[in-house]
Amino acid sequence: MPDMGAADHGGPGRTAYRGVGVGTAAVAGPVARMSEAPPEPPDRPAAGPPGEERAKARAAVAAVAAYLRAGGAAAGGDTADVLEAQAMVAEDPALEEAIGTRTAAGKTAARAIHETFAEYRELLSGLGDYMAGRVADLDDIGTRAVAVAAGVPMAALPEREDPYVLVAKDLAPADTALLDRNLVLALVTAEGGPTSHTAILARAMGIPAVVGATGVLALADGTPVLVDAADGTVVARPTHAEQEAAVARAAAAAKAATLSGPxxxxxxxxxxxxxxxxxxxxxxxxxxxxxxxxxxxxxxxxxxxxxxxxxxxxxxxxxxxxxxxxxxxxxxxxxxxxxxxxxxxxxxxxxxxxxxxxxxxxxxxxxxxxxxxxxxxxxxxxxxxxxxxxxxxxxxxxxxxxxxxxxxxxxxxxxxxxxxxxxxxxxxxxxxxxxxxxxxxxxxxxxxxxxxxxxxxxxxxxxxxxxxxxxxxxxxxxxxxxxxxxxxxxxxxxxxxxxxxxxxxxxxxxxxxxxxxxxxxxxxxxxxxxxxxxxxxxxxxxxxxxxxxxxxxxxxxxxxxxxxxxxxxx
CATH class of the missing domain: 3.20.20.60 (Phosphoenolpyruvate-binding domains)
Structure with a gap:
C-alpha cells in the first residue's frame, strides 16, 4: 500500500491512506461523514441580564454531563468509565466559576462557555503530553455545551438506513457509545492512536477501525472505500481484486467465530x-x-x-x-x-x-x-x-x-x-x-x-x-x-x-x-x-x-x- 495520501493508479480515482489499524477485519462500503460542529459563537453583548446567562450556561453544561452519563449507562463497560470521567470534567467547579465570571462581564452563555473551554484547552496543551491528551475530551464537552446554550444542533452521527463507513476528524466517546453496529461497518478517523478512546471502544464493540489516517477528511460522502484494519489502510475506490480479498477476510473471521473451547x-x-x-x-x-x-x-x-x-x-x-x-x-x-x-x-x-x-x-x-x-x-x-x-x-x-x-x-x-x-x-x-x-x-x-x-x-x-x-x-x-x-x-x-x-x-x-x-x-x-x-x-x-x-x-x-x-x- 502507498503512504498516506499518496495516489495509486490501480483504478480511476484510487487513493490510499495509511493510519493505525484496530482489529483485523477488512470491510468495504460507502463513506458517511460526521456532521460539522457548530461555529464559534459571536462575541457580542448578551441580550439578557448576567444572571440569566449564567443560569443558561449552567443548564447547558449540566445537560451535557447528563447526556454523557446516559450514554455511558446505555453502553456499559469501558464506555461507561470513559463517559463518567468526561461528565466529571464538565462538572468541575473551577470551570463553572470561570464561566460565571464571563457572564457577569456581559458575555452570552454560549460565548462564556466557548472562551472558558478555550482557556482551559490552552492551559492543558501547555502542561506536557499527558495533559495535552485530555484536550480532545475538553473540546468535545465544550462544543456540546456551546451548542446547547446557543440552541443549535450538536455534531451528530449520520442519519442513514444502509450500512456505511463512518469518517470523522475524531470520534468522541459519547458518539462511539451511540453507534449502531448493524449500520457502522468501520470507523476511520484523521486523528487518534491505537489506544485512544475511539480505538479502545471500537475494539470493545467489535468494529474495525483505522485511526490517525491523515487526509481521509478529503473523502466525500458516498465514496466507496475498503478499510483494512489489519494493514491500517483505507483505500478509496478499491479494485475488484481488493474487494474480493476483503470478502475472503470476512469469511475467515466468520470461521473463527465458530470455534470454541479453551x-x-x-x-x-x-x-x-x-x-x-x-x-x-x-x-x-x-x-x-x-x-x-x-x-x-x-x-x-x-x-x-x-x-x-x-x-x-x-x-x-x-x-x-x-x-x-x-x-x-x-x-x-x-x-x-x-x-x-x-x-x-x-x-x-x-x-x-x-x-x-x-x-x-x-x-x-x-x-x-x-x-x-x-x-x-x-x-x-x-x-x-x-x-x-x-x-x-x-x-x-x-x-x-x-x-x-x-x-x-x-x-x-x-x-x-x-x-x-x-x-x-x-x-x-x-x-x-x-x-x-x-x-x-x-x-x-x-x-x-x-x-x-x-x-x-x-x-x-x-x-x-x-x-x-x-x-x-x-x-x-x-x-x-x-x-x-x-x-x-x-x-x-x-x-x-x-x-x-x-x-x-x-x-x-x-x-x-x-x-x-x-x-x-x-x-x-x-x-x-x-x-x-x-x-x-x-x-x-x-x-x-x-x-x-x-x-x-x-x-x-x-x-x-x-x-x-x-x-x-x-
Missing part, C-alpha cells in the same frame, strides 16, 4: 483466553464469547463520580455480583483502584503534579504522603476478600503501576494482612513500566504470585509517547521491538520463577501479535470479548515452536512495521 496452540500448549471488564453488566458478553474468565476487572467505575470513598458493604456487593456470575474454575483477576493521572478522586489525596502520568498514580497513590491513602486500598482489599468467600470462581488480585521489588513486596504484605492468598500465588502485579519489566526476575522470585503486562502503558512509557495524544499515535504500537523485548524479559522471568505471566493490554486482541506474545512466554491473554474468537483461531493454527520463531524474528526487527511483517512471514 485457548491452546495446535500442539496443545494451554493459553488462557480471558476478558477485560468494568462492571457486572459486561459479564454476559464475556460468557457468550467463551472466555475462561476475566484477566482485568477494572474497579474504577465504582469510585468515579463519587465525592466519598464507596462503603465497604457497597464494594462487597458489586464485586460479588461479578464473582458469582462465573462457573467453577474461572479465573477472575481484580485490578485494585488505579487512581491518579486521568482518574483523580477527591478522597485520594495527591499533590499538584505537572505530569500526572509520571506522578503518584496506581499503587504509588496509596503509598504517597507516608501512606495516608493506604486506608482506601486496605478497605478495597478487605472487600474483595469478603466478596470472594464461598464463590466458585478463582479470584486473584493485582496492583497497577508497580515499579520494582519494594513496591511488589509492600503490596503482598498488605494483601496478606487483609486475608488474601499470597502464599497460593493469587496476589500479583501489573508490569507497565520498563523498570518492572527489567526487574521482573527479582520481583517474581519474591512473594509476587504472577505478573500481568499492561501493554498500553508499557508502550507509552517505553516510547515516551502519551497514548492519548493523537499526534504520537504511530509511536503507540506494541509491535515495536523495544516493547517486545521487555515483554520477553518478563516472560523469561516468569518461566524461571515458575510463575504465570499474562497480558491484559490492547495487544492481546491482535491475533498475530497474540501468537508472538505466547512465543515470548505469555500464557494468558485478556481482551475485549469480541476479539476472543479470532485470537483462539490464530493460536490453534500454530505450534508453540512456531510462535517462538515468530517472536524471535519480530523482536529482532528495527521497527514496529518490520516486526509485524517478519512475524507474518514466519
Amino acid at each position: 485457548g491452546r496452540t495446535s500442539d496443545g500448549e494451554p493459553v488462557k483466553l480471558l476478558a477485560n471488564i468494568g462492571t457486572a453488566a459486561d459479564v454476559p458478553a464475556v460468557l457468550a464469547a467463551g472466555a475462561e474468565g476475566v484477566g482485568l476487572f477494572r474497579t474504577e467505575f465504582l469510585y468515579l463520580g463519587s465525592a466519598e470513598e464507596p462503603a465497604f458493604e457497597d464494594q462487597v456487593r458489586v464485586y460479588r455480583a461479578v464473582f458469582e456470575a462465573f462457573p467453577e474454575g474461572s479465573r477472575i483477576v481484580v485490578r485494585t483502584l488505579d487512581a491518579g493521572a486521568d482518574k483523580p478522586l477527591p478522597f485520594v489525596r495527591l499533590g499538584q503534579e505537572p505530569n500526572p502520568a509520571l506522578g503518584e498514580r496506581g499503587l504509588r497513590a496509596f503509598r504517597a504522603f507516608d501512606g495516608r491513602n493506604e486506608a482506601v486500598l486496605r478497605t478495597q482489599l478487605l472487600a474483595i476478600r469478603e466478596a470472594s468467600r464461598g464463590v466458585a470462581a478463582d479470584v486473584w488480585v493485582m496492583a497497577p503501576m508497580v515499579d520494582g521489588t519494594p513496591e511488589a513486596e509492600w503490596f503482598c504484605e498488605l494483601a496478606e494482612t487483609c486475608g488474601l492468598d499470597v502464599a497460593g500465588g493469587r496476589v500479583g502485579i501489573m508490569v507497565e513500566t520498563p523498570s518492572s519489566a527489567l526487574t521482573a526476575g527479582p520481583i517474581l522470585a519474591g512473594r509476587t504470585g504472577f505478573a500481568s503486562i499492561g501493554t498500553n502503558d508499557l508502550t507509552q512509557y517505553t516510547m515516551a509517547a502519551d497514548r492519548m495524544l493523537g499526534a504520537l499515535g504511530t509511536l503507540q504500537d506494541a509491535w515495536h521491538p523495544a516493547v517486545l523485548q521487555l515483554i520477553g524479559a518478563t516472560g523469561a522471568a516468569g518461566e524461571a520463577a515458575g510463575k504465570p505471566v499474562g497480558v491484559c493490554g490492547e495487544a492481546a486482541a491482535d491475533p498475530l501479535l497474540a501468537c508472538v506474545l505466547v512465543g515470548l512466554g505469555v500464557r494468558s491473554l485478556s481482551m475485549a470479548p469480541s476479539a476472543i474468537a479470532e485470537v483462539r483461531d490464530a493460536l490453534a493454527a500454530r505450534t508453540l515452536a512456531r510462535c517462538g520463531a515468530m517472536a524471535v524474528r519480530a523482536s529482532a526487527a528495527a521497527t514496529a512495521r518490520e516486526a509485524r511483517e517478519a512475524a507474518a512471514e514466519e
Whole structure:
C-alpha cells in the first residue's frame, strides 16, 4: 500500500491512506461523514441580564454531563468509565466559576462557555503530553455545551438506513457509545492512536477501525472505500481484486467465530483466553464469547463520580455480583483502584503534579504522603476478600503501576494482612513500566504470585509517547521491538520463577501479535470479548515452536512495521 495520501493508479480515482489499524477485519462500503460542529459563537453583548446567562450556561453544561452519563449507562463497560470521567470534567467547579465570571462581564452563555473551554484547552496543551491528551475530551464537552446554550444542533452521527463507513476528524466517546453496529461497518478517523478512546471502544464493540489516517477528511460522502484494519489502510475506490480479498477476510473471521473451547496452540500448549471488564453488566458478553474468565476487572467505575470513598458493604456487593456470575474454575483477576493521572478522586489525596502520568498514580497513590491513602486500598482489599468467600470462581488480585521489588513486596504484605492468598500465588502485579519489566526476575522470585503486562502503558512509557495524544499515535504500537523485548524479559522471568505471566493490554486482541506474545512466554491473554474468537483461531493454527520463531524474528526487527511483517512471514 502507498503512504498516506499518496495516489495509486490501480483504478480511476484510487487513493490510499495509511493510519493505525484496530482489529483485523477488512470491510468495504460507502463513506458517511460526521456532521460539522457548530461555529464559534459571536462575541457580542448578551441580550439578557448576567444572571440569566449564567443560569443558561449552567443548564447547558449540566445537560451535557447528563447526556454523557446516559450514554455511558446505555453502553456499559469501558464506555461507561470513559463517559463518567468526561461528565466529571464538565462538572468541575473551577470551570463553572470561570464561566460565571464571563457572564457577569456581559458575555452570552454560549460565548462564556466557548472562551472558558478555550482557556482551559490552552492551559492543558501547555502542561506536557499527558495533559495535552485530555484536550480532545475538553473540546468535545465544550462544543456540546456551546451548542446547547446557543440552541443549535450538536455534531451528530449520520442519519442513514444502509450500512456505511463512518469518517470523522475524531470520534468522541459519547458518539462511539451511540453507534449502531448493524449500520457502522468501520470507523476511520484523521486523528487518534491505537489506544485512544475511539480505538479502545471500537475494539470493545467489535468494529474495525483505522485511526490517525491523515487526509481521509478529503473523502466525500458516498465514496466507496475498503478499510483494512489489519494493514491500517483505507483505500478509496478499491479494485475488484481488493474487494474480493476483503470478502475472503470476512469469511475467515466468520470461521473463527465458530470455534470454541479453551485457548491452546495446535500442539496443545494451554493459553488462557480471558476478558477485560468494568462492571457486572459486561459479564454476559464475556460468557457468550467463551472466555475462561476475566484477566482485568477494572474497579474504577465504582469510585468515579463519587465525592466519598464507596462503603465497604457497597464494594462487597458489586464485586460479588461479578464473582458469582462465573462457573467453577474461572479465573477472575481484580485490578485494585488505579487512581491518579486521568482518574483523580477527591478522597485520594495527591499533590499538584505537572505530569500526572509520571506522578503518584496506581499503587504509588496509596503509598504517597507516608501512606495516608493506604486506608482506601486496605478497605478495597478487605472487600474483595469478603466478596470472594464461598464463590466458585478463582479470584486473584493485582496492583497497577508497580515499579520494582519494594513496591511488589509492600503490596503482598498488605494483601496478606487483609486475608488474601499470597502464599497460593493469587496476589500479583501489573508490569507497565520498563523498570518492572527489567526487574521482573527479582520481583517474581519474591512473594509476587504472577505478573500481568499492561501493554498500553508499557508502550507509552517505553516510547515516551502519551497514548492519548493523537499526534504520537504511530509511536503507540506494541509491535515495536523495544516493547517486545521487555515483554520477553518478563516472560523469561516468569518461566524461571515458575510463575504465570499474562497480558491484559490492547495487544492481546491482535491475533498475530497474540501468537508472538505466547512465543515470548505469555500464557494468558485478556481482551475485549469480541476479539476472543479470532485470537483462539490464530493460536490453534500454530505450534508453540512456531510462535517462538515468530517472536524471535519480530523482536529482532528495527521497527514496529518490520516486526509485524517478519512475524507474518514466519
